[in-house]
Amino acid sequence: MAYSEIVLDHFKNPRNVGEIVNADGLGEVGNPVCGDMMSVYIKVDGDRIADIKFKTFGCGAAIAVSSMITELAKGKTLDEAMKIKNSDVAKALGGLPPNKLHCSNLGADALHAAIKNYLDRKSGKVMAKEEGEPHHAQKGEACYCPYCEKKVEEESPFCIFCGAEIPHEHDH
Amino acid sequence: MAFIYLDHQSNTPLHPRVKEAMIHHIETVFGNPSSDHQVGQPAAQALDRARSQAAALINANPPEVVFTSGGTESVNQAIKGVAIGLREKGRHIITSNIEHKSVLNSLRTLRLLDYRVTSLDVDSHGLVDPGAVEKAITPETILISVMLANNEIGTIEPIAEIAQIAKKHKIVMHTDAVAAVGNIPVDVQELGVNLLSLAANQFYGPSGVGALYIRKGTPVWPLLDGGTQENKRRAGTENLIGIVGLGMAAEIAQAAIPERAVRLRALKERLEQGLKAGVPEIHINGHPTHNLPHLLSVSVEYIEGESLMLMLDDEGIVVATRSACASGSLRASHVLIGTGMDFATAQGTLVFTLGEDNTAADIDRVLEVMPGIVQTLRDMSPIYKKSAS
Numbered sequence: 001m002a003y004s005e006i007v008l009d010h011f012k013n014p015r016n017v018g019e020i021v022n023a024d025g026l027g028e029v030g031n032p033v034c035g036d037m038m039s040v041y042i043k044v045d046g047d048r049i050a051d052i053k054f055k056t057f058g059c060g061a062a063i064a065v066s067s068m069i070t071e072l073a074k075g076k077t078l079d080e081a082m083k084i085k086n087s088d089v090a091k092a093l094g095g096l097p098p099n100k101l102h103c104s105n106l107g108a109d110a111l112h113a114a115i116k117n118y119l120d121r122k123s124g125k126v127m128a129k130e131e132g133e134p135h136h137a138q139k140g141e142a143c144y145c146p147y148c149e150k151k152v153e154e155e156s157p158f159c160i161f162c163g164a165e166i167p168h169e170h171d172h
Numbered sequence: 173m174a175f176i177y178l179d180h181q182s183n184t185p186l187h188p189r190v191k192e193a194m195i196h197h198i199e200t201v202f203g204n205p206s207s208d209h210q211v212g213q214p215a216a217q218a219l220d221r222a223r224s225q226a227a228a229l230i231n232a233n234p235p236e237v238v239f240t241s242g243g244t245e246s247v248n249q250a251i252k253g254v255a256i257g258l259r260e261k262g263r264h265i266i267t268s269n270i271e272h273k274s275v276l277n278s279l280r281t282l283r284l285l286d287y288r289v290t291s292l293d294v295d296s297h298g299l300v301d302p303g304a305v306e307k308a309i310t311p312e313t314i315l316i317s318v319m320l321a322n323n324e325i326g327t328i329e330p331i332a333e334i335a336q337i338a339k340k341h342k343i344v345m346h347t348d349a350v351a352a353v354g355n356i357p358v359d360v361q362e363l364g365v366n367l368l369s370l371a372a373n374q375f376y377g378p379s380g381v382g383a384l385y386i387r388k389g390t391p392v393w394p395l396l397d398g399g400t401q402e403n404k405r406r407a408g409t410e411n412l413i414g415i416v417g418l419g420m421a422a423e424i425a426q427a428a429i430p431e432r433a434v435r436l437r438a439l440k441e442r443l444e445q446g447l448k449a450g451v452p453e454i455h456i457n458g459h460p461t462h463n464l465p466h467l468l469s470v471s472v473e474y475i476e477g478e479s480l481m482l483m484l485d486d487e488g489i490v491v492a493t494r495s496a497c498a499s500g501s502l503r504a505s506h507v508l509i510g511t512g513m514d515f516a517t518a519q520g521t522l523v524f525t526l527g528e529d530n531t532a533a534d535i536d537r538v539l540e541v542m543p544g545i546v547q548t549l550r551d552m553s554p555i556y557k558k559s560a561s
Contacts, residue, residue, distance in 0.1 A: 011479070012486060017552050032516035032555055035476065035495065035504070039554040055554040057519075059478035059495065063552065153280040160284060 003060060004094035010064035015071050018053045025121065027113025030106050036062040040070070040110040044118055047077045054110070061100035068092050069107035078115050084108055175488040176534045180374075180466065180527035181323060181351065182492060186417070187376035193420040194378065194413055204409055206401060215412055222419025226383050229422040230349075230368065231359040238384045238405045239415050243350035243371030245395070246384040247274040249406070250346040250367040253392035254315045255282050258344070262312035263287040268300045268329075269510040271319055272348055276506075288312070297459040298327035298511050306337045315344045320363070321352035324494055324507040324523060325458035326467035328352070335364035344390060350374060350382070354425040355466055356433060366390040372414070376528070377421030381414030428528070436526045437465035439535050443524060444468055446539035451546050455517065457508065466527065469494075471513065472520040474556040475549040480522060483545045489538055494521040516555070 003011070023041035030037040036058030043051035052074050056066040068089050073081045090096045090104040120126045145152050145159035145166060158165045177185070197218060203211035205219040220234070227234040240246045255265065265282065267275060269291050279289045290308045294300055300318050316338045321328045331347050338345035346367035352358055353368075354375020360368055367390060371382035386392055386405060398407025444456055447470060457469035472480060477495030484491055494505040495518075508518035524538075550556040 008482075011482060014552065028554070032476075032519060033504075035519055037554055055552055057474070057553045057555050058476050060482045062476075063479055153283060155277070155280075 002097040003064075004096075006068075006092075006094040007061060007064040007096065010067040010093065011060045014063055014067040016053045016067065016074070017055070019055060020051060020053050023053075023114075025114040025116075025118030027110045027115070027117055029109045029113055030058070032057050035059065036103060036106055038062065038066050038106050038110040040066075040114040042073075042111075042114045042118060044078070047079070049073050049076055049078065049081055052111075052114075058103065058106070059100070061096055061103040062106060064093055065089055065096075065104045065107035066110070069111050073111050078118075082112060082115055084111065175490055176530070176537060177490050178524045178526060178530065178534070178538070179490050179492045181523065181525035183373050183379060184376045184527055185529070186378060187421060187424055189424060190377055190417050190420045194417045197413055197416040201412070205412065206399070206409070218412060218416055219410060222415045222422075225419035225423045226370075229358070229426045230353060230370070230385055231361050232385050233388070235403060236360075236386055236388055238386055238402045239410060239418070240382045240384055240406060241411065242373070242380055242382040243272075243348070243369055244274040244382075246350075246369035246371070246382045247272070247346075247348050248278050249384050249395045250369055250386075250392065251275065251278040251315065251317055252282065252395055253405075254344050254346070254367070254390070255285075255287055256393035257391035258314040262310075262314045264290070264310050264312035264314065266290045266292065266305060266308045266313060266316045268292045268294055268318050270294050270298055270322055270324075270507040271317070272323055272350065275317055275319070275348055294327075294510050296512050297462075298322055298325050298457075298507065299459060299462070300329050300334065302330055302333040302337055305334050306341075309337075309341050309343065313341070313343050315346060317346040317348065319351070320347045320349035320358065320368075321356070321464050322458070322507060323351040323467075324505060324521075325469045325511065326351075326464035327459040328356070328462040328464065331363050331365065338366075339364060351464065351467075354421070355429070355464055357429055360385050360387070367392070372418035372421050375421050375425040378414050378417040381411055381418045383418065432528055433465040436528075436530070439526055439530055439532060440466060440468050440524075442532060443526075443535045443538060444470075446535065447542060450539055450543045455513075457511065457513075457521070466525055468524045468526075470522050470524070471508070471517050472522070472546055473517060474553045475520045475546065477519060477521050479549055480520065480545065483549070484522075484538075484541070487541045487545070489541065492523040492525070494523060495519045 020041035024044040025042045027040040038056045041053045042049050052070045054066040056063050086105045086108045089107045143152050143154050147164040148162040150161040201214045203215040205216040223234045223237050227237045292304050320331050335345045345365045347365045349368045350371045353370035366387045368385040373379040394405050396407045453473040455471040477493030481493040504515045504518040
């Protein structure tokens with residue numbers, strides 16, 4: 001198990017789980033098909049995030065990331081919260097295993113989507129919640145080398161046409 | 173730390189008598205079985221004895237058993253060995269959509285070398301249709317490889333029937349029996365296969381050692397080139413300590429299987445019925461009757477398997493998950509998707525594999541904690557409420 005103590009703590013005792021009735025902003029990213037999905041609810045007071053809650057479908061890392069992002073964002077101004085990066089979440093958690101880094105992207109993305117949703121509602125662009133973009137688009141069955149664009153076998157360690165190493169499709 | 177181990181498929185604990193045999197071997201024998209002198213001969217005898225023990229477990233003739241570094245090597249040797257051995261005869265191979273990765277990725281390599289692969293669909297229980305196998309045969313077909321029992325959902329495939337078709341068309345038949353051997357009776361004569369892969373860590377033997385059954389006359393070119401060990405099929409000085417362990421584990425398994433399979437099936441039934449009664453909206457995967465006695469695959473709606481596995485781990489219950497997030501490849505299990513399950517449900521899959529130390533009290537403990545853990549995670553899940561409303 002490569003999870004840090006902080007990750008395990010936030011996974012076992014997640015902070016700010018739930019929904020906010022009449023939330024001012026809702027951010028939804030990911031989908032269960034890809035393995036994780038997160039909804040972030042915010043209540044805004046002036047320009048600050050007065051309250052924040054989350055619901056997450058996902059692995060231990062995804063739940064810990066969700067918990068941590070709510071802790072990091074709570075009480076912050078919207079500008080400050082928009083500046084929270086995925087790497088900040090991973091850092092605050094004492095690091096994440098390399099293959100779980102995509103889960104930390106979900107956290108910041110969901111928070112930013114909730115803030116954007118709040119601002120859009122305020123400016124009258126949308127009435128209530130807005131569905132977020134799916135976090136990972138469903139890819140077709142075939143895999144292609146990102147460098148020479150030839151079709152390669154699934155999970156190939158490198159491209160047999162150009163020799164380039166093929167990155168893990170979810171490593172951001 | 174006391175824990176309840178329900179992940180025997182990842183690895184079984186070493187049987188005390190296996191451990192004893194291995195230690196005895198380490199303390200008394202160090203020679204190379206290929207040496208004809210007084211130091212080498214005890215090693216050669218130990219190797220012969222293990223080969224007889226392994227052969228007896230699957231009702232093979234001892235010379236037809238080749239020791240390998242485990243299930244993965246056995247499968248690679250079987251598939252690539254036949255592909256090389258029969259490359260002038262044809263380059264078409266038939267398999268199923270729910271094979272282990274050692275099969276899938278051996279075939280990936282062969283595709284690079286211009287072999288063609290037909291991968292057959294399975295039904296919702298994970299069964300391969302022998303009729304579909306026969307239809308897929310072409311004059312170019314050299315090999316059919318279908319697993320004996322699936323390692324994720326436990327379904328037992330109609331291998332004897334498929335092997336008969338293969339024999340009729342003079343095609344080599346391999347079965348990956350890693351999940352089956354040591355857990356159910358396996359008889360290569362009854363199955364009628366040419367090649368069968370097995371691994372010691374599935375039946376209380378050590379990791380890193382397995383065997384490939386090669387029926388006499390099967391054209392298998394060696395994967396590892398070198399000396400003449402293992403009847404010229406697998407070069408390199410033997411991992412004799414591991415092989416001695418495999419042999420003893422095989423002997424113990426052969427005697428233990430009839431009683432153990434019945435006892436574990438009763439425990440599995442207790443687990444299945446208890447989960448169905450205690451946790452709403454779950455699916456039991458695999459075939460309802462043609463299945464491994466010790467494996468239960470359960471998909472829990474609305475939640476993800478890794479978080480479920482971690483929460484059970486925290487309660488001292490050790491299980492496996494088949495969620496994409498835990499797989500390393502971040503793709504939902506090809507086996508569950510192959511049975512027609514939707515991606516979201518496949519994410520919430522746990523695989524319980526029982527072993528000889530498990531008791532009814534262990535199962536009852538699982539049944540005690542599961543409902544609460546599932547509810548905690550469902551209360552946290554954004555798709556739970558949506559689906560319920």
